[in-house]
Amino acid sequence: MAETDVNYRFIEGDPNVSPILLLHGTGGSEDDLLPIGRFLSADSPLLAIRGRVQEEGMNRYFKHTPSGGFDLADLEYETTWLFDTLNELCQKFNIDYQRFIVVGYSNGANVAARALLTRADTFHTGIFFHPMALSTVNSEQDLSDVKVWMSHGSNDPIVSADNFETLEDYLKGQHAQVDIFKHDQSHNLNEAELTSAKEWLAASGRLGQWNKE
Numbered sequence: 001m002a003e004t005d006v007n008y009r010f011i012e013g014d015p016n017v018s019p020i021l022l023l024h025g026t027g028g029s030e031d032d033l034l035p036i037g038r039f040l041s042a043d044s045p046l047l048a049i050r051g052r053v054q055e056e057g058m059n060r061y062f063k064h065t066p067s068g069g070f071d072l073a074d075l076e077y078e079t080t081w082l083f084d085t086l087n088e089l090c091q092k093f094n095i096d097y098q099r100f101i102v103v104g105y106s107n108g109a110n111v112a113a114r115a116l117l118t119r120a121d122t123f124h125t126g127i128f129f130h131p132m133a134l135s136t137v138n139s140e141q142d143l144s145d146v147k148v149w150m151s152h153g154s155n156d157p158i159v160s161a162d163n164f165e166t167l168e169d170y171l172k173g174q175h176a177q178v179d180i181f182k183h184d185q186s187h188n189l190n191e192a193e194l195t196s197a198k199e200w201l202a203a204s205g206r207l208g209q210w211n212k213e
Contacts, residue, residue, distance in 0.1 A: 006085055010093055013045035017081060018099040021086065023049035024180025029060035034077070036189075037103060040127070041207055045095060049085060049153050051107070055079060061111040063123050064139065070134045079115050083122060098124070101206060103197075105129040105189065108157070109150075113132035116146065117170055125206040127197050130187050132159040133167040149200045151181045151193040158187050 013019070020041060022033035030048040037046045051061035053074070061082065062075040090097045100123045104112040111130035115122045117137045128150045146172055152164040173180050181196040185193045201207060 005052070005090075007052075008047065008049045008085075008089065008122070010048075010089065011038075011046040011133045014040075014043040015045070015094075016090065016209065017041060017045075018101050019045040019047060019095050020052045021100050021102045021123075022046060023051065023061065023102065023104035024048070025108055026060050028105075028108075029059060033103060033105060033108075036105075036194065039194060040103065040121065040201055041101075044101070045090060045093070047086075047093070047095070049082065049089075051111075052079070052081070060107050062107075063193035067197070072128075072135055075111065075134065076112065076145070079111055082111065083115065083119070099206075101125040101127065101201065103127045103129075104131070106131075110134055112149075113150075113167060113171070116143065116148070116176075117174065125204065127201065129193065129197075130156060130159055131167055131191055133170060137170045138187040141174050143171065143174040145177040146171075147179075147204050148176055148204060149179045149181065149197055149204075151197070152185070153183050153187060154186045155185060179181055 006092050007030050020037045022037050024032045032049040051059050053063055055061045063071040064080045102112045102123050109128035113128055113131045116139055118139050122148050126148045168178055179200055181193050188213045
Protein backbone atom coordinates (compact mmCIF):
# COMPACT_ATOMS: atom_id res chain seq x y z
CA MET A 1 0.00 0.00 0.00
CA ALA A 2 1.45 3.33 -1.02
CA GLU A 3 0.46 6.21 1.25
CA THR A 4 -0.35 8.30 -1.83
CA ASP A 5 -2.96 5.73 -2.89
CA VAL A 6 -4.97 5.98 0.31
CA ASN A 7 -6.94 8.89 1.71
CA TYR A 8 -7.54 8.25 5.39
CA ARG A 9 -7.74 9.88 8.79
CA PHE A 10 -6.53 8.33 12.01
CA ILE A 11 -7.32 9.88 15.39
CA GLU A 12 -5.68 8.39 18.43
CA GLY A 13 -7.73 7.19 21.37
CA ASP A 14 -7.52 4.96 24.40
CA PRO A 15 -5.80 1.70 23.31
CA ASN A 16 -7.91 -0.16 25.87
CA VAL A 17 -11.10 0.84 24.03
CA SER A 18 -12.00 -0.89 20.77
CA PRO A 19 -11.13 1.07 17.60
CA ILE A 20 -13.79 2.22 15.14
CA LEU A 21 -13.52 2.03 11.34
CA LEU A 22 -15.65 4.65 9.58
CA LEU A 23 -16.94 4.10 6.02
CA HIS A 24 -18.69 7.05 4.38
CA GLY A 25 -21.70 7.21 2.08
CA THR A 26 -21.68 8.01 -1.65
CA GLY A 27 -20.00 11.36 -2.28
CA GLY A 28 -18.47 11.46 1.18
CA SER A 29 -14.91 11.51 2.41
CA GLU A 30 -12.76 10.26 5.24
CA ASP A 31 -13.83 13.27 7.33
CA ASP A 32 -17.60 12.81 7.15
CA LEU A 33 -18.23 10.29 9.92
CA LEU A 34 -15.52 11.35 12.37
CA PRO A 35 -17.99 13.32 14.53
CA ILE A 36 -20.34 10.34 14.56
CA GLY A 37 -17.53 7.98 15.53
CA ARG A 38 -16.60 10.25 18.42
CA PHE A 39 -20.28 10.49 19.46
CA LEU A 40 -20.62 6.70 19.46
CA SER A 41 -17.51 6.17 21.56
CA ALA A 42 -15.72 9.13 23.12
CA ASP A 43 -12.47 7.24 23.76
CA SER A 44 -12.08 4.91 20.76
CA PRO A 45 -9.26 5.31 18.25
CA LEU A 46 -10.90 6.32 14.95
CA LEU A 47 -9.81 5.29 11.48
CA ALA A 48 -11.67 6.51 8.38
CA ILE A 49 -10.74 5.33 4.88
CA ARG A 50 -12.05 7.02 1.74
CA GLY A 51 -13.41 4.87 -1.08
CA ARG A 52 -11.13 5.22 -4.11
CA VAL A 53 -13.80 4.81 -6.81
CA GLN A 54 -15.22 7.96 -8.36
CA GLU A 55 -18.50 8.16 -10.26
CA GLU A 56 -19.72 11.53 -11.51
CA GLY A 57 -17.24 13.17 -9.17
CA MET A 58 -18.49 11.30 -6.10
CA ASN A 59 -16.37 9.00 -3.93
CA ARG A 60 -17.61 5.42 -3.59
CA TYR A 61 -16.32 2.04 -2.44
CA PHE A 62 -17.32 0.20 -5.66
CA LYS A 63 -18.67 0.85 -9.15
CA HIS A 64 -22.04 0.58 -10.81
CA THR A 65 -22.41 -1.23 -14.11
CA PRO A 66 -23.24 0.85 -17.23
CA SER A 67 -26.90 -0.19 -16.78
CA GLY A 68 -26.95 1.17 -13.23
CA GLY A 69 -26.68 -2.12 -11.33
CA PHE A 70 -23.97 -3.06 -8.88
CA ASP A 71 -20.66 -4.17 -10.37
CA LEU A 72 -20.08 -7.24 -8.17
CA ALA A 73 -16.65 -7.99 -9.64
CA ASP A 74 -15.49 -4.48 -8.83
CA LEU A 75 -17.13 -4.76 -5.40
CA GLU A 76 -15.03 -7.83 -4.63
CA TYR A 77 -11.86 -6.18 -5.96
CA GLU A 78 -12.34 -2.94 -4.05
CA THR A 79 -13.36 -4.75 -0.85
CA THR A 80 -10.12 -6.72 -0.99
CA TRP A 81 -8.24 -3.43 -1.38
CA LEU A 82 -10.16 -1.91 1.55
CA PHE A 83 -9.43 -4.72 3.99
CA ASP A 84 -5.82 -5.09 2.85
CA THR A 85 -5.45 -1.36 3.50
CA LEU A 86 -7.11 -1.70 6.88
CA ASN A 87 -4.73 -4.48 7.87
CA GLU A 88 -1.71 -2.40 6.89
CA LEU A 89 -2.96 0.68 8.73
CA CYS A 90 -3.59 -1.45 11.80
CA GLN A 91 0.03 -2.53 11.72
CA LYS A 92 1.19 1.05 11.19
CA PHE A 93 -0.77 2.41 14.16
CA ASN A 94 -0.53 -0.70 16.36
CA ILE A 95 -4.28 -1.35 16.33
CA ASP A 96 -5.85 -4.71 17.22
CA TYR A 97 -7.61 -5.66 13.97
CA GLN A 98 -9.81 -8.26 15.67
CA ARG A 99 -11.47 -5.63 17.86
CA PHE A 100 -12.53 -3.24 15.10
CA ILE A 101 -16.09 -1.92 15.20
CA VAL A 102 -17.13 -1.03 11.65
CA VAL A 103 -19.49 1.93 11.28
CA GLY A 104 -20.84 2.47 7.78
CA TYR A 105 -23.44 4.74 6.22
CA SER A 106 -25.21 3.89 2.95
CA ASN A 107 -22.47 2.93 0.43
CA GLY A 108 -20.04 2.31 3.28
CA ALA A 109 -22.59 0.20 5.14
CA ASN A 110 -23.26 -1.79 1.97
CA VAL A 111 -19.64 -2.76 1.43
CA ALA A 112 -19.24 -3.65 5.11
CA ALA A 113 -22.37 -5.81 5.25
CA ARG A 114 -21.41 -7.59 2.04
CA ALA A 115 -17.92 -8.25 3.35
CA LEU A 116 -19.32 -9.68 6.55
CA LEU A 117 -21.51 -12.10 4.59
CA THR A 118 -18.96 -13.22 2.00
CA ARG A 119 -15.42 -12.85 3.36
CA ALA A 120 -13.64 -14.82 6.05
CA ASP A 121 -12.42 -13.03 9.17
CA THR A 122 -13.33 -9.45 8.33
CA PHE A 123 -14.71 -8.08 11.61
CA HIS A 124 -17.05 -9.02 14.46
CA THR A 125 -19.04 -5.88 15.29
CA GLY A 126 -20.91 -3.58 12.92
CA ILE A 127 -23.14 -0.52 12.98
CA PHE A 128 -24.81 -0.09 9.59
CA PHE A 129 -26.84 3.03 8.86
CA HIS A 130 -29.28 2.42 5.97
CA PRO A 131 -27.62 -0.64 4.41
CA MET A 132 -29.01 -2.79 1.61
CA ALA A 133 -28.54 -6.27 0.18
CA LEU A 134 -26.51 -5.90 -3.02
CA SER A 135 -27.25 -9.34 -4.47
CA THR A 136 -28.13 -12.86 -3.41
CA VAL A 137 -25.72 -14.46 -0.94
CA ASN A 138 -25.00 -18.17 -1.08
CA SER A 139 -22.13 -18.47 1.40
CA GLU A 140 -22.70 -20.27 4.69
CA GLN A 141 -20.30 -18.60 7.07
CA ASP A 142 -20.68 -18.96 10.81
CA LEU A 143 -21.31 -15.46 12.13
CA SER A 144 -22.32 -16.58 15.61
CA ASP A 145 -19.61 -14.34 17.11
CA VAL A 146 -20.88 -11.28 15.20
CA LYS A 147 -23.06 -8.49 16.58
CA VAL A 148 -24.72 -6.01 14.22
CA TRP A 149 -26.98 -2.98 14.65
CA MET A 150 -28.80 -1.68 11.54
CA SER A 151 -31.19 1.18 10.80
CA HIS A 152 -33.84 1.73 8.13
CA GLY A 153 -36.26 4.52 7.27
CA SER A 154 -39.77 3.59 6.13
CA ASN A 155 -39.69 6.44 3.59
CA ASP A 156 -36.25 5.57 2.21
CA PRO A 157 -36.35 5.92 -1.61
CA ILE A 158 -33.09 3.96 -1.98
CA VAL A 159 -33.49 0.97 0.34
CA SER A 160 -36.86 -0.76 0.21
CA ALA A 161 -38.31 -2.52 3.25
CA ASP A 162 -38.10 -5.85 1.41
CA ASN A 163 -34.44 -5.34 0.54
CA PHE A 164 -33.57 -4.37 4.12
CA GLU A 165 -35.38 -7.43 5.45
CA THR A 166 -33.48 -9.60 2.97
CA LEU A 167 -30.19 -8.33 4.36
CA GLU A 168 -31.42 -8.97 7.89
CA ASP A 169 -32.41 -12.51 6.91
CA TYR A 170 -28.99 -13.16 5.35
CA LEU A 171 -27.20 -12.07 8.52
CA LYS A 172 -29.48 -13.98 10.86
CA GLY A 173 -29.32 -17.00 8.56
CA GLN A 174 -25.57 -17.08 9.20
CA HIS A 175 -26.26 -16.80 12.96
CA ALA A 176 -25.29 -13.17 13.51
CA GLN A 177 -26.94 -11.34 16.40
CA VAL A 178 -28.85 -8.50 14.70
CA ASP A 179 -30.64 -5.55 16.30
CA ILE A 180 -32.82 -3.29 14.17
CA PHE A 181 -33.82 0.35 14.54
CA LYS A 182 -36.56 1.68 12.28
CA HIS A 183 -37.90 5.20 11.84
CA ASP A 184 -40.38 6.94 9.52
CA GLN A 185 -37.87 9.22 7.80
CA SER A 186 -35.86 8.81 4.59
CA HIS A 187 -32.23 7.83 3.84
CA ASN A 188 -30.99 10.52 6.22
CA LEU A 189 -29.28 10.09 9.57
CA ASN A 190 -31.19 11.43 12.55
CA GLU A 191 -30.65 11.96 16.25
CA ALA A 192 -32.87 9.08 17.34
CA GLU A 193 -30.97 6.45 15.36
CA LEU A 194 -27.58 7.84 16.39
CA THR A 195 -28.65 7.66 20.03
CA SER A 196 -29.94 4.12 19.55
CA ALA A 197 -26.65 3.06 17.96
CA LYS A 198 -24.66 4.63 20.80
CA GLU A 199 -26.75 2.89 23.45
CA TRP A 200 -26.49 -0.43 21.63
CA LEU A 201 -22.73 -0.15 21.34
CA ALA A 202 -22.35 0.73 25.02
CA ALA A 203 -24.39 -2.37 25.96
CA SER A 204 -22.78 -4.70 23.42
CA GLY A 205 -19.72 -5.58 25.46
CA ARG A 206 -17.53 -4.85 22.44
CA LEU A 207 -15.98 -1.53 23.48
CA GLY A 208 -13.74 -3.03 26.16
CA GLN A 209 -11.47 -6.05 26.00
CA TRP A 210 -13.29 -9.08 24.67
CA ASN A 211 -12.36 -12.44 23.21
CA LYS A 212 -13.63 -13.86 19.94
CA GLU A 213 -16.15 -16.52 20.95
